Amino acid sequence: MARFHPLQVAAVDRLTDDSVALTLTVPAELRAEYRHAPGQHLALRRRVDGTEVRRTYSICSPAPDGEGPSSLRVGVRLVEGGAFSTYALKEINIGDELEVMTPAGRFTLEPAPGLYAAIVGGSGITPVLSIVSTLLAREPEARFCLIRGDRTAASTMFLEEVADLKDRYPERLQLVTVLSREEQQAGLPSGRLDQRRLTELLPALLPPERVAGWFLCGPYGLVQGAEGALRELGVDRARIHQEIFHVDSGPTAAGVTPGAAHSTVTARLDGRGGTWPVQEGESLLETVLRNRPDAPYACKGGVCGTCRAFLVSGEVRMDRNFALEEEETDAGYVLACQSHPLTEQVELDFDR
Template sequence: MFHPLRVSAIERITDDAVAVTLAVPPELRETFRHRPGQHLNVRYGVGGEEIRRSYSICAPATEAPAEPSLRVGIRMVDGGAFSTYALKELAVGDLVEAMAPMGRFVLEPRPGYFAAIVGGSGITPVLSIAATLLARESTARFCLIRSDRTAASTMFLDEVADLKDRYPGRFQLVTALSREEQAAGLPSGRLDRERLTGLLPSLLSVPDVDGWFLCGPFGLIREAEGALLTLGADRSRIHQEIFHVADEGAGSPPATRTTAPAESRLTATLDGRSGSWPVQDGESLLDTVLRSRADAPYACKGGVCGTCRAFLVSGEVRMDRNYALEPEETGAGFVLACQSHPVTAEVEIDFDR
């Protein structure tokens, strides 16, 4: 369900990125109280078309009775309809429709040693995670390794510097610039698997880190995960959120092609209501539901954001792409409705699980 929220502040944080703060009315405070690392799905209409996008919340998570703080980072994307609108037209006082915060790329504050490897706008959810953790857990430590093109393109410089000043003994920052030399710190260049494999042991004991948070473009996530596994990290402690997939053919292994049934029927449960519909030729399960239920959850329709995650109750499906679900989730029976196609004549999914 979408709710109209009023824009209370817009701050230009780089030449191509803004931070947008949304005011939450008293009656919606608990609805929009986010967990550190979650994102907002927003929508707007242009030319009669509905556009939906997902943006991570960068503000620390709050606890009642404090007001929730909804501040999201938006970077301009070439050809991006909503990012262009946000940077060029959105103004304080405008209304933006948003769903309640969601996402499983989260860290509930607890004692321990945690680390993140982020690229570009991947800093957004990790900023919320680190700030919340360090504020609530006096013994927790956090190491942030971030990669950006140049210093000028680096989002949330002031906020990260503030964490370093506020928690000098518990927050460690390592910055790599791919297109610019730094006066101090790492030499210029991308953080690939080889470089990370050599760098990380000099910063921390990889196997002893209680949780790794990888966020950014797919290439960086793939390289970072490979380095961590090589260095002995426990796979169950590695959490990922991909912001951008440059190569349509990269990433998840291609789905095994199976013969689709001549006719198939989908049963889906959403917000406690169930329905059953025939699946049209070539249609994803999400598109089947959307023909009758406009409130079906989705944002990117590209297998990246995970908004359309559903539990496969019965039947079999083929997922074309999966950049959002971790192996534990797919093993437990969850699928991405936007990428799933029926393999059996009857399929049932549940969005409420």
């Protein structure tokens, strides 16, 4: 079960004008709890004017071997008006303590031989940096093609870290960078990585059908365009993994399906269960949180997947889903933060 612990800030590294990397010290007694797979994320929380604010940030450091990490590093990009990102860039100092949830997320890769690839935009490099560095260090028979899009060189997060990886693994890491607002002296012409351009570009870089796993991460438009290009090129859906950042707008469920007039939700969480009435307009997560404040969540926007639960019985309507893959929804998983009851009784299991 995900839990919060206070972790001390060991370093604050400025990456660009609008992003930083935070290094957090993990005490020896907590290292087992903070073991993570490459690509997972952390939820950080603080209180602002009496209200709890949680935000999710991907781990960029390699996944640990053995008992667990002595430190964790996350990348934070400033979001206009962002309650946590503004705090991170302007106020957090070395020695401060942050409330940090144990790792979560399924945008991961277990190191194995083969060819892998990623298409990322902006801060979408963060989890992929952990995936690439872990894979190439642990698996000598693995290769990786990293295609990244950014506005300008100055706005590119983890520029030096990626360059170091390319120097360390020149034969096994293929790096392709495209800038949308700046011409490069060498490489591809400037412009956005949209579906049309990726459909033309990818076959020239590598055989898409031979890639064991594609990892798409970044803004909603880029991820959707990249998935469309891959499907157009015949890549099987099961080989495409995606994580979306910065969803400003996107498809939602048509809000014409009425919910049940009087519903209850039964939830199992950390081995204990309870049943509570759902108030009008509430999501199932909001109902559970009124009675079990320890229920897991981070973004409440259908993006991070922290509140994933198994639908044991009943029917729900999910307003948005940017976190669960088709295989997960087919297996019966839902996002509690986006789910509203369609039947009088709904049962969720957060422990599965």
